[in-house]
Amino acid sequence: MQGRYIPMSQIEIPLSEVKQHCRLDESDTLDDALLMGYAAAALEVCQQHIGKRFDKGLVFTPAIKVGCLLYIGLLYENREMATDVELKEVPFTIKSLWSVYRDVGIY
Numbered sequence: 001m002q003g004r005y006i007p008m009s010q011i012e013i014p015l016s017e018v019k020q021h022c023r024l025d026e027s028d029t030l031d032d033a034l035l036m037g038y039a040a041a042a043l044e045v046c047q048q049h050i051g052k053r054f055d056k057g058l059v060f061t062p063a064i065k066v067g068c069l070l071y072i073g074l075l076y077e078n079r080e081m082a083t084d085v086e087l088k089e090v091p092f093t094i095k096s097l098w099s100v101y102r103d104v105g106i107y
Contacts, residue, residue: 042068067097
């Protein structure tokens with residue numbers, strides 16, 4: 001698990017990176033608040049999926065960040081109430097990035 005410990009209060013995914021991932025122009029500010037809300041939600045879902053919190057020792061690695069960006073993109077692309085995509089669970093690609101950090105309790 002390479003990465004460095006970052007206190008929870010300092011963990012964020014910069015809006016510029018979120019916009020770049022979602023292929024949005026930096027000057028388009030209409031959805032900025034929405035995107036940052038999705039970023040916060042992605043961090044929360046990540047912690048729930050892994051079963052460990054950043055403020056309890058989970059390291060914010062590049063793989064975790066990429067998984068969060070993918071999750072943000074998924075939420076943004078499917079933000080309308082009427083969509084063909086069901087968001088019941090975290091998609092496999094994102095799970096594969098996050099699951100290696102799970103504590104499955106095998107003794």
